Amino acid sequence: MANIRRIVLDVLKPHSPGIMELAIQLADLPGVDGVDISLIEMDQKVENVKITCEGEAIDYHEVESVIKTNGASIHSLDKISVGTSLIEEVTTHQD
Numbered sequence: 001m002a003n004i005r006r007i008v009l010d011v012l013k014p015h016s017p018g019i020m021e022l023a024i025q026l027a028d029l030p031g032v033d034g035v036d037i038s039l040i041e042m043d044q045k046v047e048n049v050k051i052t053c054e055g056e057a058i059d060y061h062e063v064e065s066v067i068k069t070n071g072a073s074i075h076s077l078d079k080i081s082v083g084t085s086l087i088e089e090v091t092t093h094q095d
Contacts, residue, residue, distance in 0.1 A: 003031075003057040004087050008079035009079070011049050013072035015042075021050060025066050031057035054086075 013022070019037040026035045033055040041048040053063055067074060081087060 001063075002082045002084075004060060004080065004082050005056065005058065006052065006054045006079070006081035007058060007060060007063065007077065009051045009053075009063075009067075010065060010075040010076060011038075011046050011051050011072050012071045012075055013049060013067075013070065014045070014073055015047060017070055020045075022066075025070070025078065026051070026053055027057070029062050031059055032040075032063070034089055048075075 017025075019039060023037045024033060032053050034053070036052040038050045039047055040050055051067075063082045064074060079089075
């Protein structure tokens with residue numbers, strides 16, 4: 001089975017924990033080498049964030065578990081890279 005190397009998630013989370021704490025929890029998972037979290041939108045009760053995890057063998061279910069344990073929910077899986085190497089998206093005329 002091919003390894004998941006990168007996932008990009010649209011996540012709705014409460015203000016606490018902050019994005020630094022959530023990023024550290026995700027980065028501590030086996031198979032995850034790095035995490036990037038960007039704040040997209042904030043209102044009085046929640047934050048919409050984009051989470052990118054990259055690594056050699058990411059376990060999606062473990063990532064999902066950390067997110068849910070912190071009171072957040074995944075709106076969508078926006079991008080996934082799978083295989084022995086990372087392939088960057090190529091811009092085409094339609095883009």
